[in-house]
Amino acid sequence: MSDFAICLAVSAALFTLGVVGVLVKRNAIVVFMCIELMLNAANLAFVTFSRQHGTVDGQIFVFFVMAIAAAEVAIGLSIIVTVFRNRASINVDDVTMLRR
Amino acid sequence: METLLYLVFGLVALVGGVLVIVNRNPVYSALSLVLTMFAVSALYILQQAYFVAAVQIVVYAGAIVVLFLFVIMLLNLGDQGNLPAASGTRRFVGALLGVTFAGIVGAVVWEYASTAGPAAAAAGDIDHTKSLARVLFQNYLLPFEVVSIVLLAALVGVLALIRTHGRGLDSSEADNV
Amino acid sequence: MSTLLIQIVVALAKALFIILLVLTAVPILVWAERRVSAWMQDRHGPNRVGPAGLLQPIADGIKFLTKEVLIPAHVDRKLYLAAPVILLVPSLMTGAIIPWSKPIPADSALGGLLSAVNWAPDGIPFQVAQINVGVLYFFAMASLAVYGIILAGWASNNKYTLLGGLRASAQVISYELSLGLAILSVLLIVGTLQLNTIVEWQAGGMWMVFAQPVTWVIFTIAALAETNRAPFDLAECEQELVGGYHTEYSGMTFATFFLAEYANMTMSAALNVCLFWGGYTFFGLEQILPWWITFGIFLAKVAAFLFLFLLIRWTFPRFRYDQLMRLGWKMLLPLALGNVVLTALGLAAHEMWGVPLWPALIVGQVALIGGVALVSVMRTKAESAGSAESQARA
Numbered sequence: 001m002s003d004f005a006i007c008l009a010v011s012a013a014l015f016t017l018g019v020v021g022v023l024v025k026r027n028a029i030v031v032f033m034c035i036e037l038m039l040n041a042a043n044l045a046f047v048t049f050s051r052q053h054g055t056v057d058g059q060i061f062v063f064f065v066m067a068i069a070a071a072e073v074a075i076g077l078s079i080i081v082t083v084f085r086n087r088a089s090i091n092v093d094d095v096t097m098l099r100r
Numbered sequence: 101m102e103t104l105l106y107l108v109f110g111l112v113a114l115v116g117g118v119l120v121i122v123n124r125n126p127v128y129s130a131l132s133l134v135l136t137m138f139a140v141s142a143l144y145i146l147q148q149a150y151f152v153a154a155v156q157i158v159v160y161a162g163a164i165v166v167l168f169l170f171v172i173m174l175l176n177l178g179d180q181g182n183l184p185a186a187s188g189t190r191r192f193v194g195a196l197l198g199v200t201f202a203g204i205v206g207a208v209v210w211e212y213a214s215t216a217g218p219a220a221a222a223a224g225d226i227d228h229t230k231s232l233a234r235v236l237f238q239n240y241l242l243p244f245e246v247v248s249i250v251l252l253a254a255l256v257g258v259l260a261l262i263r264t265h266g267r268g269l270d271s272s273e274a275d276n277v
Numbered sequence: 278m279s280t281l282l283i284q285i286v287v288a289l290a291k292a293l294f295i296i297l298l299v300l301t302a303v304p305i306l307v308w309a310e311r312r313v314s315a316w317m318q319d320r321h322g323p324n325r326v327g328p329a330g331l332l333q334p335i336a337d338g339i340k341f342l343t344k345e346v347l348i349p350a351h352v353d354r355k356l357y358l359a360a361p362v363i364l365l366v367p368s369l370m371t372g373a374i375i376p377w378s379k380p381i382p383a384d385s386a387l388g389g390l391l392s393a394v395n396w397a398p399d400g401i402p403f404q405v406a407q408i409n410v411g412v413l414y415f416f417a418m419a420s421l422a423v424y425g426i427i428l429a430g431w432a433s434n435n436k437y438t439l440l441g442g443l444r445a446s447a448q449v450i451s452y453e454l455s456l457g458l459a460i461l462s463v464l465l466i467v468g469t470l471q472l473n474t475i476v477e478w479q480a481g482g483m484w485m486v487f488a489q490p491v492t493w494v495i496f497t498i499a500a501l502a503e504t505n506r507a508p509f510d511l512a513e514c515e516q517e518l519v520g521g522y523h524t525e526y527s528g529m530t531f532a533t534f535f536l537a538e539y540a541n542m543t544m545s546a547a548l549n550v551c552l553f554w555g556g557y558t559f560f561g562l563e564q565i566l567p568w569w570i571t572f573g574i575f576l577a578k579v580a581a582f583l584f585l586f587l588l589i590r591w592t593f594p595r596f597r598y599d600q601l602m603r604l605g606w607k608m609l610l611p612l613a614l615g616n617v618v619l620t621a622l623g624l625a626a627h628e629m630w631g632v633p634l635w636p637a638l639i640v641g642q643v644a645l646i647g648g649v650a651l652v653s654v655m656r657t658k659a660e661s662a663g664s665a666e667s668q669a670r671a
Contacts, residue, residue: 003106005209007143010110012205014136016198017117023194025121029172030129036164037117037133040140043156051147056235059152063236066159067247071254073164077171078261084175127356127431134424154413158457162420163450169427170446173439228409229470 007048015041028080028090032073039069105146113139130168137161151229291405295372303539304334306583313587344528349433352525356432361526361533364425367418368541373405374414375547376473378557378572403572404473411472412460415548419503422541423449426505426522429534433525441521444511444598448502451605452509456499458613459492462620463552466638472548476556480563486553488638489620491645493553495613500549502605504541507590511598546582547575554578612649619645 014037021034043062050058084090116136123129137160144153236244308323308331315322323330348354381401408414423445430442463485464470467478479485486493502509513521523534550556556578557563557571566574596604619641626632 003103003146006103006106006110007147008209008212009206010113010143012209013114013202014117014140015205016202017114017121019201020194020198021121023197024191027126029126029168030120033120033129033133033168036160037120037136040136040160043152044140044143047144047147047149047152051149056232057239059149059232060236060240062149062152063155064240064243064247066155067251070159070164071251073167074254074258075261077167078258081171081175082261090175127428131356131428150408150410151413154410154417157417158413158420162417162423162453166420166423166427166446166450169431170443170450173427173431173443173446176439 004048004052007044011041011044011048013041014038014044026091026093028083028092028095029077031092032076032080035076036069036073039065102146106143109139109142109146112136113143126172127169130165130172133168134161134165137165148228151232287401288405291403292373295375295377295405296369299369299372299540299543300536302543303536304338306539306543307334307337307535309583310587310590313584314591317588317591338532341529341532346528346530349525351434353432353434356428357525358530360425360429360432361530361537362425363428364422365533365537365540367421367425368537368544371415371418371544372547374408374411374472375544375551376402376404376476376556377575378403378568379563381568402473403568407471407473410470412464412470412475412552415472415544416457416460419541419545420449420453422504422537425534425537429526430522433522435525437518438522438524441511441513441518441524445505445522448505448509448511448601448605451602452499452502452609455495455605455609455613456503458610458617459496459499460552462489462492462617465617465620465624466634472551472556476551476558479555480558481561483635484553484555484558488635489553489616489642491612491642492616492620493549495609495616496553497549498604499609500545501586501589502601504545505538506542506586508593508595509601510595511601542583542586543579546579546586549582550575550578612645615645615648616641 018034018036018038018041021037022031025031025034043065046058046061046065048058050056080090083095087094089095113136116132116134116139119132120129120136123132137156141153141156144150144156311333312322312330323333326332326336348357381403426445427442430438430440430445433439463475466485466488467475469475475485505513510521513523518524523531526534557575559566559571559574563571563574620638623632623634623637623641626637627634
């Protein structure tokens with residue numbers, strides 16, 4: 001197995017872990033962490049392909065992903081804090097108002 | 101030698117990822133996430149993406165996960181935070197989807213890896229950071245500016261979100277930003 | 278392969294030396310802190326053990342070592358024990374990129390010994406790792422230290438420690454921005470992230486602080502906040518939080534926190550010297566002096582900075598939490614942003630119109646100071662007008 005394949009496999013597995021975590025976990029904060037896992041997996045794939053193709057464009061994309069991740073975490077966590085203030089819970093199963 | 105390092109750090113990243121999900125306590129989940137971040141950063145270093153590796157630590161480990169921990173401590177959930185994972189059908193469906201997804205992606209990776217693709221570029225002796233900056237500020241200037249606007253929008257959005265009605269922001273709440 | 282082995286051995290030896298150096302500095306620093314505070318408060322301070330109390334830290338160390346490490350029943354055991362180590366390790370790791378002296382020349386005794394078995398004909402750098410993202414590496418490691426405080430606060434399972442950890446995390450995130458922006462304007466000028474190149478750029482007495490005094494002030498304030506040093510030690514303020522994040526620690530675990538705090542301080546001072554005060558250089562003299570004297574010069578500069586930190590601690594009262602946030606977000610951050618813009622403009626003027634570099638930079642700094650003065654005068658005027666108006670209405 002080449003180094004390239006190892007990195008891609010790790011990236012794929014990390015992304016899968018992130019997907020499973022988002023589906024399975026109930027703590028909203030941990031669900032957010034799993035989203036971060038997925039973003040990291042994507043970043044790893046970007047860097048790996050960037051190295052494989054000998055350009056730095058993939059690494060540039062990693063910066064964009066990181067910037068968006070920072071914005072997303074700030075918004076997401078403040079949503080969680082607001083929800084917690086109103087419902088005293090961070091269980092994602094408790095936030096079902098829009099369903100009814 | 102180097103392949104061994106790839107394997108070790110790849111494995112550490114995966115172990116961290118599994119622990120994020122398996123741990124019931126959100127603080128332990130956050131620490132496992134840091135472990136994964138470090139391992140991924142090591143993989144970046146192995147691929148000579150030094151700048152990205154350093155930024156990965158600064159942004160993810162230094163800021164984002166600290167923010168997670170801050171919110172966990174701010175809410176101070178105690179045992180209420182240690183929610184068990186969803187039970188029954190959702191767990192089953194999650195596992196099923198996960199396995200399916202892993203199978204699809206794994207097949208693609210296998211296909212691509214066995215065809216070997218273009219050869220890895222030789223490690224140039226160029227100033228890596230400078231070449232990165234050149235590409236960022238010449239070819240990707242517009243996306244760069246757009247991202248800065250997105251960040252500004254996020255900042256304003258957070259302030260709007262955590263604003264409590266009637267009395268505006270008080271100082272302790274302003275720190276969530 | 279054998280060259281690789283030798284490289285590894287040399288790097289390990291350097292790392293060990295630096296760790297020992299920092300760990301030796303800590304007891305001296307503790308002694309200095311107590312003596313300086315006593316001097317500033319017109320008392321004697323520890324003066325019984327050894328000459329001028331110099332052996333006091335050793336006695337304290339023995340006391341810490343022989344004391345029982347009490348682990349309260351309600352703590353999260355694993356993280357409780359890991360936290361002091363997590364705080365100490367990153368601060369020691371930052372020492373890897375500091376250039377402690379000029380490269381050890383191959384014709385000196387030590388350099389000859391090393392270069393006989395080694396690869397470097399033009400001297401061995403007295404620096405564990407010359408990585409090309411050096412400053413970013415320092416920044417990354419420094420931002421990890423906060424984990425130790427957060428985890429200590431959380432794992433102790435005590436409301437005071439939790440508040441300490443909470444404060445520390447918010448504080449470090451807030452001041453990291455100003456710190457990064459201050460470093461950024463230095464990097465803009467030098468055009469590299471390698472710390473040894475930054476130091477060499479300042480050789481000949483053209484220290485960065487002469488061109489960037491405002492940047493230096495921003496950096497020093499932010500670095501003080503990053504190291505949780507007074508007047509920014511809200512995470513451990515005795516009057517409000519008992520002992521802050523380390524309330525529940527005793528014996529050697531507590532001593533490790535102490536060690537980490539002073540190691541952090543030393544590294545922060547070392548980076549400050551490297552970025553702004555010319556590192557091991559001294560007005561061109563480093564060209565003719567042997568390497569170990571340049572090492573001494575560097576240590577002397579760091580010691581001067583540590584002394585400054587001690588003076589600051591015993592001069593300024595601690596900030597209140599909202600004052601801390603206001604200083605970080607409403608004053609330092611805009612100032613640092615303006616500083617980066619003006620520095621970039623100065624550099625552009627230098628490159629496009631051939632304006633000499635130093636005047637171009639100094640004009641920017643003066644403009645910044647002028648701007649700050651203008652804003653504060655206007656604000657004072659507005660405030661006094663507002664209060665006069667309210668008085669008239671009353």
